[in-house]
Amino acid sequence: xxxxxxxxxxxxxxxxxxxxxxxxxxxxxxxxxxxxxxxxxxxxxxxxxxxxxxxxxxxxxxxxxxxxxxxxxxxxxxxxxxxxxxxxxxxxxxxxxxxxxxxxxxxxxxxxxxx
Amino acid sequence: xxxxxxxxxxxxxxxxxxxxxxxxxxxxxxxxxxxxxxxxxxxxxxxxxxxxxxxxxxxxxxxxxxxxxxxxxxxxxxxxxxxxxxxxxxxxxxxxxxxxxxxxxxxxxxxxxxxxxxxxxxxxxxxxxxxxxxxxxxxxxxxxxxxxxxxxxxxxxxxxxxxxxxxxxxxxxxxxxxxxxxxxxxxxxxxxxxxxxxxxxxxxxxxxxxxxxxxxxxxxxxxxxxxxxxxxxxxxxxxxxxxxxxxxxxxxxxxxxxxxxxxxxxxxxxxxxxxxxxxxxxxxxxxxxxxxxxxxxxxxxxxxxxxxxxxxxxxxxxxxxxxxxxxxxxxxxxxxxxxxxxxxxxxxxxxxxxxxxxxxxxxxxxxxxxxxxxxxxxxxxxxxxxxxxxx
Numbered sequence: 290x291x292x293x294x295x296x297x298x299x300x301x302x303x304x305x306x307x308x309x310x311x312x313x314x315x316x317x318x319x320x321x322x323x324x325x326x327x328x329x330x331x332x333x334x335x336x337x338x339x340x341x342x343x344x345x346x347x348x349x350x351x352x353x354x355x356x357x358x359x360x361x362x363x364x365x366x367x368x369x370x371x372x373x374x375x376x377x378x379x380x381x382x383x384x385x386x387x388x389x390x391x392x393x394x395x396x397x398x399x400x401x402x403x404x
Numbered sequence: 405x406x407x408x409x410x411x412x413x414x415x416x417x418x419x420x421x422x423x424x425x426x427x428x429x430x431x432x433x434x435x436x437x438x439x440x441x442x443x444x445x446x447x448x449x450x451x452x453x454x455x456x457x458x459x460x461x462x463x464x465x466x467x468x469x470x471x472x473x474x475x476x477x478x479x480x481x482x483x484x485x486x487x488x489x490x491x492x493x494x495x496x497x498x499x500x501x502x503x504x505x506x507x508x509x510x511x512x513x514x515x516x517x518x519x520x521x522x523x524x525x526x527x528x529x530x531x532x533x534x535x536x537x538x539x540x541x542x543x544x545x546x547x548x549x550x551x552x553x554x555x556x557x558x559x560x561x562x563x564x565x566x567x568x569x570x571x572x573x574x575x576x577x578x579x580x581x582x583x584x585x586x587x588x589x590x591x592x593x594x595x596x597x598x599x600x601x602x603x604x605x606x607x608x609x610x611x612x613x614x615x616x617x618x619x620x621x622x623x624x625x626x627x628x629x630x631x632x633x634x635x636x637x638x639x640x641x642x643x644x645x646x647x648x649x650x651x652x653x654x655x656x657x658x659x660x661x662x663x664x665x666x667x668x669x670x671x672x673x674x675x676x677x678x679x680x681x682x683x684x685x686x687x688x689x690x691x692x693x694x695x696x697x698x699x700x701x702x703x704x705x706x707x708x709x710x711x712x713x714x715x716x717x718x719x720x721x722x723x724x725x726x727x728x729x730x731x732x733x734x735x736x737x738x739x740x741x742x743x744x745x746x747x748x749x750x751x752x753x754x755x756x757x758x759x760x761x762x763x764x765x766x767x768x769x770x771x772x773x774x775x776x777x778x779x780x781x782x783x784x785x786x787x788x789x790x791x792x793x794x795x
Contacts, residue, residue, distance in 0.1 A: 310674075313670050313673070313674065316631075316666070316667075316670060317666075317667045317670055320635075320663055320666060320667070321710075322709075323635075323705060323708055323709065323710060325631060325632050325635040325666060325670075326632065326635075326697060326701065326705075328628065328631075328632075328670070329628050329629065329631075329632045329693070329697055330697075332624075332625060332628045332673070333625070333690050333693060333694055336621055336625055336685035336690050337685070337687065337690055340684050370426075374422070374426060378415045378416075378418040378419045378422060379411070379412075379415040383521075383524055383525055383528055383573070384528050384573065384687065386418050386421055386422060386425075386528060386529060386532040387528050387531050387532045387535065387570075387573075387687070389422060389425045389532070390421075390425055390532045390535045390536060390539065391535065391690075391694075393425045393426075393539070394535070394539045394542075397539075397542075397543055397546075401708070402708060
């Protein structure tokens with residue numbers, strides 16, 4: 290992978306990390322909802338994402354600022370999806386397609402949710 | 405023909421699936437219709453390279469079990485064109501793999517890093533294709549279109565295939581760890597019940613915990629899984645309470661403890677976020693976690709909301725539901741015990757899990773439920789008492 294693609298992968302990692310933090314907070318704040326499933330779906334999508342560099346685990350992610358958490362979460366995921374879509378299959382790391390599939394599912398899980 | 409051409413075929417297959425991923429909505433019917441060919445061609449590509457196929461290559465052997473055949477009266481739509489295209493490309497890639505030159509003909513596959521790397525890519529594509537099936541069905545369910553029984557069985561097959569393919573994906577590039585291939589045997593069979601999904605997940609959880617060098621990412625995922633299990637267990641406990649398998653006060657108490665455990669495990673996941681280890685996430689553990697979430701959701705959710713306790717009790721026998729709750733809590737307890745230095749910072753008043761024995765139906769409850777099913781027997785004419793009989 291060249292730097293350009295590494296940057297996109299790193300951006301996707303960052304966006305998914307932010308979405309994960311957001312969804313976790315929503316799951317905490319709204320325990321009677323199924324936000325926990327959205328959190329886990331995002332977590333799995335991020336875990337499937339191939340690593341950019343060592344270390345293998347993601348660094349702690351700062352919580353994004355925003356007024357509409359659900360929308361922001363959705364937007365973050367879609368931005369991550371767009372970043373990954375720009376990586377050509379021929380040049381992407383192994384496992385990128387699987388990560389994209391998991392991400393698409395996370396987007397569906399989050400879509401239309403009300404906090 | 406060279407391996408470069410193989411790469412092009414695989415790249416194209418990946419692009420074809422990528423096109424499906426980008427669709428705003430997944431249609432389960434055409435994907436399910438395309439799945440058998442896709443599965444067969446991917447397995448062909450995986451196994452073609454192995455030549456004599458060493459007996460240890462169990463994962464590939466298990467993959468050869470095909471999906472269930474739809475009943476004759478089922479309306480099966482035309483296969484999804486993108487998935488069908490990907491299947492053809494994988495088939496061609498398999499033909500190429502079979503004819504690829506071997507540097508060590510006696511140990512054809514496993515000493516050939518190039519071929520193994522190729523297999524890893526095919527496995528990744530197979531796992532992704534497999535994932536699309538339950539994903540599409542789930543979308544349809546959320547939209548209010550319940551799948552047919554045979555479609556659920558196909559989905560179960562795809563889920564199992566994803567787990568196996570993910571295990572190949574991880575193992576293929578590591579030539580020195582062949583013996584680990586032995587650990588990926590999955591029991592063949594039909595639809596994986598919720599209990600099976602929990603057991604598979606629990607097995608992976610134990611592997612994470614007992615590993616000499618556990619992956620921090622796996623631990624973090626495990627904490628998230630336990631939070632999810634606790635949240636779904638609340639719904640199962642409510643269902644068991646509504647069906648009379650648990651006293652209502654007990655059900656309420658368990659519900660409350662599980663409710664407190666959820667944010668604590670989310671905190672644990674957050675606390676373990678910062679740990680760095682050389683080992684990354686393990687794909688088959690993610691697949692097992694996903695299968696567990698799906699299996700739980702099939703019982704506990706209606707669309708994006710929780711199912712009502714009565715609906716849960718109708719879908720799953722309360723005793724089985726409580727067994728699932730107990731198993732989940734056993735895993736939670738083990739994680740908390742083994743990772744106590746970290747977990748203790750999160751735990752307050754020891755509410756990270758419930759004692760599994762508490763989620764058990766009492767004899768009284770069991771009898772009272774059984775009594776409802778008893779039918780009064782017809783009166784029997786016993787005749788004259790023996791003492792009155794004249795011999």
